[in-house]
Amino acid sequence: MVHMTSVAPAVAPGSASAKQPRVRFAPSPTGFLHVGGARTALFNWLFAKKFGGQFLLRIEDTDRQRSTDESTRAIFEGLEWLGLTWDEEVVYQGANVARHYADAHRLLETGAAYRDFTPAAELDRLRAEAEARGEVFRFDRARVMLSEAEVASKLAANEPFAIRFKVPEGETAWDDLVHERIAFPNKDIEDFVILRSDGTPVYNMAVVSDDIAMRITLVMRGDDHISNTPKQILLYRALGADEPQFGHVPMIHGADGKKLSKRHGATAVGDYQHQGLLPQSMLNFLALLGWSPGDDTEVMTLAELVEKFHVRGLQKKAAVFDTKKLEWMNGQHLAQIPIAELAAIVAPMFERAGLATAADLSARAEWFHGVLELLRVRARLTDEIVAQAGPFFTDTVEYDPDAVSKLWRDANAAAGILQATHDRLASLDAWEPAAMEEALRTLAESLGISGGKIFQPLRVALFGLTVSPGIFDVLLYVGRDRSLARIAAAVQFLKNG
């Protein structure tokens, strides 16, 4: 793991400016950026932007077993893709263990914490025994607190010890940004370990030490952290630091009502990126999961989200991740995104699909944009745009068997109509939709058939499918030469059929 940054010495932020909030997103790099994390990041980011503060990123990589550089990179990429850029340098928690250690020992010196020489294995054993008896294991301070003499002798014998925080009597409460007041009786909080016997810090210690050092003014995170909060508040106080404000946003659940996890399918932000989602759709959708602008607005850009964001709209209830609505949301954004922006996003996909090179597309930008206009409105994912674009790019079309059997059922009749269509279109002075439509409608009239009887077989000839954008748009964007050639080829196909 790379540690590029360390932060200033711990202790008292004291003068954290209320006007300049400092928030952070603190994922542990043990996997990809998941949607729940992305939403927490978004709310923090929104809060920072809304109130002109800073949004910081801290990688909580103190669990060396599970943390990977690959995950760290994935988190960066995910946030960058979403456009949730962070202020200041990234803080790697692992770079701060010396301070965490020092803070834990400071607590030991002030008497806010004490040494526990009980081996971890012994604790495990006691826990297992209690469970076997059907009881709940309660950590007993009296059993492990030693006299000064005993401590001195164990120290002299070099016995390893963990440092535990001595939870005081009373109650620990705070006014949560989204829940109002939350209170925990201290008797329900065990004396928790802050420094392991190997000298490494435990989560709550590291978090508090870092949040103090980073001068965080608001800790906004998932409500699965609610039970950590009283412990952290106790640490702030014992360390003599002002506690920040806390806000606990609800979880995201899968369709089964359980906390979202891998078994619910795609939960990584990257999964959606690769499925053809626009970052603004993801952001918009995530924002609406657990937050509401208070009115009926649904489709919003990031800038609009910043403008409308307010903590009052934060929800207390867990929300179910509904991919159907996500896709609808993407369709909305697909329809309203500036066409050049869409083109830039989608061009590499066309290249990968082998339909055109990026250079080719930019050389024919106007044409390409026109094609995208036709396709965007009937797509929900950018993938679908690419999938449906084929006939605009290829030289020849493949006939879908269903289309042939349905719309070219009577081969002779179809060939006749297509031939007549070909001749009418070929005689046109201008390759222009209105003229084409007029010509073909008059043709239909003279043949005594409905327009559809011409348009549908024509669609198969031009697109090979029963579905396509409007037929005159297809004619226009496939182009005169290719269109006429395709119609002629269809006539041949039908005659030989």
Next chain:
RNA sequence: GGCUCCAUCGUCUAUCGGUUAGGACGCGACCCUUUCAAGGUCGAGAGACGGGUUCGAUUCCCGUUGGAGCUACCA
């Protein structure tokens, strides 16, 4: 089990004690129409239950039930 949080249509949500409980997704119907979308109109669809407080509760309080999270020398 203990602690904590939560509770309006299937889902996301609006409602600052007085509404025919509104909108969106999804679903159904219709309109538009050369197909598919998009769009438009309409429809079905909700205050978990029981007590209070109040002239009046979805809204405030309590309880029940239900759901979720945490419960490590993980983060």
